[in-house]
Amino acid sequence: MNATRKQFFIGDMLAIGCALVVLAAFLVMPWFELEDGTSVTAYRIVTNDELDLAAHASHMFLIVLPFAAVAGGILGLLGVVSKRYNTRSPGLMLVVGIIAAGYYYGAFFFENRESKVDAFDFVGTGFYVALIAAFGFILQYVIPRAGVTLTPDWVSFSLPPVKKASHWWRWPFALLRTLFSWIGAVFGWISAQTGRWMVGTSTLAYLSGLVVAVKLEQRAAEPLAELLGFRRGRAPGLFGATKLLEPFSDLDFSGILAPFFPASTDPTSDPVGRSWDALSTLLGNFADALFTQDPRSPGFFDVFFDVLVYDLLIYIIPILIVALLLRSLSNRVSLALPFWGGITLQLVILYIAVDTWGALNDYRELVLIYMGVNIMLSVSLNLVNGYMGEFSVGHAGFMAVGAYVSSILTMWLFVDEGVFGDALLTTSGFALTIGFLIALIAGGVAAALAGLLVAFPSFRTRGDYLAIVTLAVNFIVTGVINNIGAIGGARGLNGVPLWTTLPWIFVMTVLSVIAIYNLVSSTFGKGIIAIREDEIAAELMGINTQRVKLVAFLVSSFIAGAAGGLFAHVLAYVNPGVFGIMKSTEALVMVYLGGMGSISGSIIAAVIFTILIEAFRPLAVLKWVVIPLILILLMLYRPQGLYGFREMNLNLGGTKNDSPEKTKQQEEATSDAATD
Amino acid sequence: MDFFAQQFFNALQLGSLYALIALGYTMVYGVLLLINFAHGDIFMVGAFLGVFGSITLDLPFVPTLILAMILTGLMGVGIERVAYKPLRQASRLSAVITALGVGLLLENGMLALTGADPRSYPDNIKNLNPPLLGDQIDILGASISAETIVIIVLALLLFGGLYFIVQRTKWGMAMRAISYDKFAVPLMGVSQDQIISMTFLLGTGLAAAGGILWGVAYPILNPYMGMRIGWKAFIAAVVGGIGDIRGAAVGGLMLGFIEIFVPAYGKDIGVSSTWRDPIAFGLLLIILVARPTGLFGVARRQKV
Numbered sequence: 001m002n003a004t005r006k007q008f009f010i011g012d013m014l015a016i017g018c019a020l021v022v023l024a025a026f027l028v029m030p031w032f033e034l035e036d037g038t039s040v041t042a043y044r045i046v047t048n049d050e051l052d053l054a055a056h057a058s059h060m061f062l063i064v065l066p067f068a069a070v071a072g073g074i075l076g077l078l079g080v081v082s083k084r085y086n087t088r089s090p091g092l093m094l095v096v097g098i099i100a101a102g103y104y105y106g107a108f109f110f111e112n113r114e115s116k117v118d119a120f121d122f123v124g125t126g127f128y129v130a131l132i133a134a135f136g137f138i139l140q141y142v143i144p145r146a147g148v149t150l151t152p153d154w155v156s157f158s159l160p161p162v163k164k165a166s167h168w169w170r171w172p173f174a175l176l177r178t179l180f181s182w183i184g185a186v187f188g189w190i191s192a193q194t195g196r197w198m199v200g201t202s203t204l205a206y207l208s209g210l211v212v213a214v215k216l217e218q219r220a221a222e223p224l225a226e227l228l229g230f231r232r233g234r235a236p237g238l239f240g241a242t243k244l245l246e247p248f249s250d251l252d253f254s255g256i257l258a259p260f261f262p263a264s265t266d267p268t269s270d271p272v273g274r275s276w277d278a279l280s281t282l283l284g285n286f287a288d289a290l291f292t293q294d295p296r297s298p299g300f301f302d303v304f305f306d307v308l309v310y311d312l313l314i315y316i317i318p319i320l321i322v323a324l325l326l327r328s329l330s331n332r333v334s335l336a337l338p339f340w341g342g343i344t345l346q347l348v349i350l351y352i353a354v355d356t357w358g359a360l361n362d363y364r365e366l367v368l369i370y371m372g373v374n375i376m377l378s379v380s381l382n383l384v385n386g387y388m389g390e391f392s393v394g395h396a397g398f399m400a401v402g403a404y405v406s407s408i409l410t411m412w413l414f415v416d417e418g419v420f421g422d423a424l425l426t427t428s429g430f431a432l433t434i435g436f437l438i439a440l441i442a443g444g445v446a447a448a449l450a451g452l453l454v455a456f457p458s459f460r461t462r463g464d465y466l467a468i469v470t471l472a473v474n475f476i477v478t479g480v481i482n483n484i485g486a487i488g489g490a491r492g493l494n495g496v497p498l499w500t501t502l503p504w505i506f507v508m509t510v511l512s513v514i515a516i517y518n519l520v521s522s523t524f525g526k527g528i529i530a531i532r533e534d535e536i537a538a539e540l541m542g543i544n545t546q547r548v549k550l551v552a553f554l555v556s557s558f559i560a561g562a563a564g565g566l567f568a569h570v571l572a573y574v575n576p577g578v579f580g581i582m583k584s585t586e587a588l589v590m591v592y593l594g595g596m597g598s599i600s601g602s603i604i605a606a607v608i609f610t611i612l613i614e615a616f617r618p619l620a621v622l623k624w625v626v627i628p629l630i631l632i633l634l635m636l637y638r639p640q641g642l643y644g645f646r647e648m649n650l651n652l653g654g655t656k657n658d659s660p661e662k663t664k665q666q667e668e669a670t671s672d673a674a675t676d
Numbered sequence: 677m678d679f680f681a682q683q684f685f686n687a688l689q690l691g692s693l694y695a696l697i698a699l700g701y702t703m704v705y706g707v708l709l710l711i712n713f714a715h716g717d718i719f720m721v722g723a724f725l726g727v728f729g730s731i732t733l734d735l736p737f738v739p740t741l742i743l744a745m746i747l748t749g750l751m752g753v754g755i756e757r758v759a760y761k762p763l764r765q766a767s768r769l770s771a772v773i774t775a776l777g778v779g780l781l782l783e784n785g786m787l788a789l790t791g792a793d794p795r796s797y798p799d800n801i802k803n804l805n806p807p808l809l810g811d812q813i814d815i816l817g818a819s820i821s822a823e824t825i826v827i828i829v830l831a832l833l834l835f836g837g838l839y840f841i842v843q844r845t846k847w848g849m850a851m852r853a854i855s856y857d858k859f860a861v862p863l864m865g866v867s868q869d870q871i872i873s874m875t876f877l878l879g880t881g882l883a884a885a886g887g888i889l890w891g892v893a894y895p896i897l898n899p900y901m902g903m904r905i906g907w908k909a910f911i912a913a914v915v916g917g918i919g920d921i922r923g924a925a926v927g928g929l930m931l932g933f934i935e936i937f938v939p940a941y942g943k944d945i946g947v948s949s950t951w952r953d954p955i956a957f958g959l960l961l962i963i964l965v966a967r968p969t970g971l972f973g974v975a976r977r978q979k980v
Contacts (some may be wrong), residue, residue: 003753094685104870163811192728254788254789254790254791254792257786258789260728260732261728261790262727262795263731263793263795265796265797267731267732271732278933306785457961457968460965460968461965461968464705464918465914467772468910468914468960469964472911472958472961472964473957476954477959479951479953479954482949482950483948490950497934527883581903585780592773621784622784625781627780628777628779628780629777631774631777632781635763635773
């Protein structure tokens with residue numbers, strides 16, 4: 001610790017950050033709506049005399065906040081620049097923060113009296129912004145008293161050197177590479193800095209922050225979305241991921257090569273010219289999609305910054321603040337609880353967060369269910385591909401068996417007037433729940449039996465040949481289903497009851513992850529890993545390799561089958577085409593994106609991949625151009641995936657002591673462990 | 677008898693096409709130990725380049741064939757240089773997954789860049805009238821179209837040419853040497869990169885030929901055709917024993933005969949033509965369980 005340097009407190013950073021956000025809002029964002037539907041920034045209200053300000057007198061309340069934020073920000077910045085710790089500045093900031101928050105409350109109530117609808121629309125959001133800023137100011141004052149000083153040194157920041165091009169024609173690539181490395185450096189610096197502030201924060205604290213953020217979104221999402229100009233003032237579905245690529249949805253690439261490959265047998269006249277025309281139109285559209293400022297169809301950068309502001313205000317800043325506030329409390333709670341008690345508590349909190357998040361609209365709940373199915377798929381495939389070192393490329397086949405068996409059972413037993421006639425059983429309520437569970441288990445067992453088709457050949461065949469066996473099993477399963485007319489054949493099975501809900505998928509996903517985790521960390525699971533490392537040596541060490549392989553394939557295909565059952569009961573319609581080689585490829589992408597032999601990697605990859613799939617939905621065909629491209633680049637530049645053969649450091653059990661010296665040591669210890 | 681002969685020639689035609697595509701799989705596997713999952717889509721690109729040659733450039737059959745083979749071959753070499761070569765030292769799985777990605781990229785890229793309309797060849801390519809043969813030939817009571825004969829003969833010629841190259845030329849010797857011991861060959865002063873490029877050139881060129889002949893035999897070309905046919909040819913290569921050229925030919929013909937004869941004679945006992953995929957793949961499963969390295973493959977003994 002350098003004595004001559006000013007000590008930085010977390011409150012400084014938060015106050016400055018919040019002040020900058022509000023300042024940016026003050027200068028840039030359409031802050032106020034006028035009666036005629038146009039919007040105007042606070043900055044223009046302050047500087048422009050032409051506006052009829054008398055009509056908007058009540059809005060002048062709102063200008064106080066930006067000014068207060070500016071004042072607070074300047075104070076904070078002065079403190080940083082002068083490198084001298086001013087004991088009075090926290091107090092000043094506290095006053096500024098309270099004034100700002102108070103004014104917002106005042107504006108809120110004042111507006112509320114006049115018209116109940118308008119008030120919340122723009123004041124509500126601003127209120128939350130102000131609240132966050134005030135929080136920052138208050139923290140500035142409170143946290144130093146509590147003795148939580150964080151590592152005072154900044155992570156040094158330097159831009160990577162400019163890459164020189166070896167040939168003249170390479171300079172655009174060198175330029176791009178330099179640009180990307182600079183962006184990467186900035187992001188890396190920000191995350192390293194955040195990491196330093198957040199040392200020793202347990203997962204419990206982050207989860208609590210997530211709950212608060214989600215509750216905040218429930219209240220503030222719509223006004224903020226309207227303020228940022230999202231379509232119909234709705235909250236963005238998946239953190240705004242689905243909005244990012246919407247500007248590109250109109251691009252049509254098919255004109256570029258189509259003139260060279262005419263669909264009729266008559267040649268196209270002047271193919272080069274037409275192709276060139278298509279290309280130039282496309283480039284023009286692409287530039288439009290990037291830079292348009294039109295509020296009805298905003299360009300990529302427009303949307304990007306809106307989404308960034310939304311995510312920062314709704315998710316990132318609240319999560320970080322709450323996690324910091326609850327750091328020592330959550331650590332104490334985590335340490336007091338037994339291990340499984342802690343895990344259960346965190347799962348419950350996670351469920352509350354997920355449930356609240358998904359309750360906002362149906363689309364989110366659907367995506368959450370897909371996410372759960374994908375997590376089950378990637379974790380179970382990782383057991384075979386990552387831990388046992390085989391190469392299974394037909395995972396969707398087991399999913400198909402599970403999906404069909406369980407949906408046939410539920411439809412046959414519980415659905416009236418379905419494909420199989422009236423229900424055999426008339427049950428309701430709790431009995432239906434048990435029935436669905438039994439159907440899912442039956443689907444899993446049937447998939448495990450199909451897994452025997454792979455398990456028995458695996459005793460003799462290995463590597464590439466076993467990959468082909470799994471592929472063949474996938475084709476056989478879909479082919480056989482195609483040919484059984486009683487269950488719909490190629491037309492598919494319609495009218496599967498929509499029984500997969502969030503609680504179902506949550507519980508099933510958690511159970512499968514725990515099952516796989518326990519399996520691979522048991523003595524028996526060490527046998528699975530030993531087979532990956534060296535099968536012959538494993539056999540010589542006394543591992544019954546046939547039994548281990550059998551169990552691994554059975555467990556893997558059982559979970560895939562259960563996932564298939566859940567998947568069928570959310571689609572309401574299954575046909576064999578759904579479970580083709582594309583679905584298997586998706587599972588493979590998730591496993592290798594997350595990293596082989598890593599459960600946390602698989603889970604994160606499944607979450608990222610599900611969001612990615614939804615984000616690319618506007619691109620239609622291009623979706624399946626971009627996803628393989630990601631896969632290829634991943635293999636070329638990071639073949640081990642995100643977390644290859646290691647688990648994410650989650651700090652599930654809390655950290656013992658969060659005094660600054662200790663955290664520093666712990667940080668060093670963890671960074672050593674990471675480098676090991 | 678005429679029914680049998682008719683089906684026999686159909687099976688021979690389909691089987692020789694499968695064999696041509698399977699050769700590419702098997703050659704790449706022999707040299708690089710890499711399952712080139714992109715091969716089926718390279719076959720599709722070859723078929724599309726046939727449209728380019730025959731319609732846009734208005735070329736006759738043989739120049740179209742040669743042009744498509746050359747262009748596709750160059751594309752195969754390019755794919756190897758960009759996507760597979762950096763992974764030669766990495767684990768084999770990385771390369772296989774990359775190949776899977778390249779395949780998806782090719783077919784969906786083709787769809788995105790050319791649109792979804794199905795293509796077909798013009799009449800001068802579809803109705804071949806080779807010298808000395810008429811439109812229809814009667815053999816054993818069955819009337820066989822000239823295209824079928826041309827396809828079978830061309831496939832045999834290409835196959836023989838490849839066999840000659842691999843068995844009788846220095847290049848072929850180098851290929852066989854690399855597949856035997858890839859560490860010793862560079863020490864003998866043979867450029868591994870050149871041999872691998874050559875392998876890709878030959879394998880993908882044959883796939884292009886297969887694609888064009890496929891377009892002659894069957895009417896519709898679309899960007900997704902490579903996937904289904906490619907997987908089938910891959911099975912043929914594996915059944916024959918991947919890495920062995922004779923195996924690819926035998927496997928391809930076997931698959932062709934199963935696919936034609938199962939529906940032809942099975943429909944009397946209730947096995948319709950949609951069963952041919954499950955039956956073909958089931959057979960593959962049985963063969964792999966019985967002979968884990970295929971019909972001609974030799975199990976490499978693992979040293980302990």
